[in-house]
Amino acid sequence: MVALLDEAAVMEENVALEEAAIRAASGESTAAADAPLESEGVPPEAVSQLTQPGSQGEPAVASSAPISYEQGVEAIRPPDLSVLRRFLQWLLAFFSGDLGESLGPAGGKVIDILKTRLPTTLLLLLPGTTLGLLFGLWLGKRVAWRRRSWVDWAATVGGTAFYTAFPPWLAFIMVAIFAVNLRWFPVDRLRNPLAWVGVEADFNQMLVGILQTAGVALLAYLLLWQLTRGMRWNRRRVRALVGGLILILLGLPWIVSGNGPLALDILNHLVVPMATLILLSFGETMLIMRATMAEVMDEGYVTQVKAMGYSDARVRDRHVAPVATLPVLTRFIVHLPFVIAGSFFLEHAFNLEGVGMLLVQAANQIDFPVVLGVLSLVGLGILLAHVGLDVVTAWSDPRLRVTTQSGAG
């Protein structure tokens, strides 16, 4: 697959280069022909190849003296290698972090382009997916406990409707309601341009900063939660105190550097896209959670726990839901590609400058290196998610823990 694409990319490149060579050979000086070439609808990559010397590691055909067609082709032809050789070359470059050069009009290294686009996508995708998952688990749990009631029907119909909604349409409706009619949350490229006038802070660094702060906060709170679990007395008070301290510590850099309002502005712009992503992704989790809960609820131990006199909520939250969550997580990871694709189309709908938007743009410009880079990135993300799932399952499921210990020992 990849080899095929790679070959296709090279072929595409060759066609573009040959077109450029024909033009170069027909006697036009490339520098002078730059503007007319563009207006005649020649692929922009051909122009950029000629006008940017060294972009392909080959000298550009910039001499004013007319040359023959064959000479032009020879001058810019990439080395003639077999498909396998080229694939191996690409693989080698890939693992050394070189994803090639963009063929688009702006040019530049693919890895740099990805670096500028990734923070936006992560800021939308990570919290959105996680919140959608948590909301789906929570709702599925409650709905499963009250099966065959009106809550069940309403939640199922609602979840199905949101799950099958056409992403651009849902995005459009959200914008029409919250951004245009109610004017609660602005939606435009994640920033208010007026607030950024005269600010030297970098937008992408700001996004990375927000992500880092959120990650550190999450880790700190999880740690706090775990550490205070064993405390008998004053647990709530200690948690509130230390939690507040963490919040102040993390918020301090933002206040001191004066970037706080800008970060808040970004978060404010993020509300509607995030809400749309949550709406799109929670339905499936909810429906699966409901089914697994129903299966677990038939187990004998649930009846026993009920007979022991624990409250309904306690049985549901402490005894049924944790057991039912693991299969849902597995299914969720399996369906993660669809969630990622959905978020890509959301970026397109909301005009966010993320990886998904980059993919659509690159696809429209037939910019193969960038498309391949995005695809590799997506594959890497899904791979990481699978590894993470394995770790989480092994950590939280005692049955698996026992088997791994006996298996490893």
Add this chain to the structure above:
Amino acid sequence: MGRANPVPGLLNPQLAYQPGLRGWTRLRMGLIRRRLKGWQREARFFLGEPLGMLGLASIGLFALFALGQPLLMATVWQDPIYDPELGYDIQIFPHPAGPSAKHLMGTDPLGRDVLSRLVYSTRTSFGVGLSAALIGSLIATTIGVSAAYFGGKLDTILMTVADAFILLPPAVVLLIVGLIFDMSWLQLGIIFGIFAGAGSLALLVKAQALSIKSKQFVEAGRVAGGGGWRLIRTHILPNLISLLSVNMMFIVTGSVLIEALMSFLHRTDLRTSWGMMIWLALENNMSGFDLVDEWFVIVPPALAIMLFCGGFYLIGRTLDEVTNPRLRAR
């Protein structure tokens, strides 16, 4: 014909019970009757589920659309203004025009009848969804069952392939294939089916087939002398049907959504589809017409996608409940 013998003469073939033609017919009739009775029971459960009926009704409506479209074109919509691609009603101005007796769902910005386009696009969605579901479940069954049943090196190879496919989201792959050529609905369905079937669904099928393989009735079948193909055919495949039918519905949902998205981004060679209709509406909104007043341009196709996919999803969910006895209990 051959083996209708219920008690094969395991010890002495001469003592085997020979049912004869009449006996064979009766045995077969009994088997069929029992199977029908099982289906009847499941059908009754299905009919008792309002959500499943909702899904069935919505799919039935769209099936009527798809089948009746040529008939409608030949009778009610004879006039060329109702052509889903080239029609233009010259008597109406300006052109996204509201619902009227002549155009039940109004006309789109290019003057074509919205209802006619909606009904015409139903066929594409059915084609994409069904081809993707068939191809996907075929591939998933082949990969999953052979990996689970034969195991060993074949298992390793097939699961490596499945893992590789899991890392490629069908939407992204289709977007890239769309670079190379504009897909027809069949190509789109087949590609989506391959990527959905060879990836996640193959893993699900393999897990299920493994758990079936370790059941005692499979062992009993092997002891009674059943070969690999017979064990797979009579014991494993029937027990996979519920899982497959549920996931087929999910593949239909996914592929129709993706088809709409691909048409929305102009990566198909279709000239009329629900995705194209939504694209046209949003595109014209950019150049300034009011979607709140002209809702009929975007709401029908979007609702159609939602109802179509939701219908298949609800049917799949209800099938899951009907065929899964643990879910049916309450």
